[in-house]
Amino acid sequence: DIQMTQSPSSLSASVGDRVTITCRASQSIIDYLNWYQQKPGKAPKLLIYGSSSLQSGVPSRFSGSGSGTDFTLTISSLQPEDFATYYCQQSYSTLITFGQGTRLEIK
């Protein structure tokens, strides 16, 4: 299995802050890394696919980067609706795995 490790597990930030979440794979996954946002009681929502491609309809304050084993999701200026849990997911292997999640809370 390819293990996906996110850091931090939780994060407190304020509206307007720039926030970065990291995801590390246990082996190279090239750029087959995707990011999701999940709000309480809701299904996850795709934000970024292929490490850096913005899904249609997702605000441009979200961006992704990285290749190999290390990836980042950046929110350039936090908005109130961005407080949620974020998950990374690798699509390099037939066995799809997710990171454990990063909970983004209001400071």
Place this chain on the structure above:
Amino acid sequence: QVQLQESGPGLMKPSETLSLTCTVSGGSISSYYWSWIRQPPGKGLEWIGDVYYSGSTNYNPSLKSRVTISVDTSKNQFSLKLSSVTAADTAVYYCARERAYSSSSGYFDHWGQGTLVTVSS
């Protein structure tokens, strides 16, 4: 706009077989992979497996001995069966459309709302 809707029982007893169906509307089930993903209360996401519209499947090895995923293109539906459930199978179960991105798997661009399945005696 593609929409997915899970259906099935919300409460089960240990040792029973969980059966869920996902109905796809607003688009064809053809030419895509379709996945089941679950999330235990308060925990992270676990991919269960997927099915191509042709019927070929991939399963998570941790569940493979208990899982069957199938597709019915005539009804635009795909289904999950998980046998011998225990309390550890209590989770919200999501169905999702998987867009192939690598030669192995893909990302999930459309999700159902999820259905909570509780296993309790």
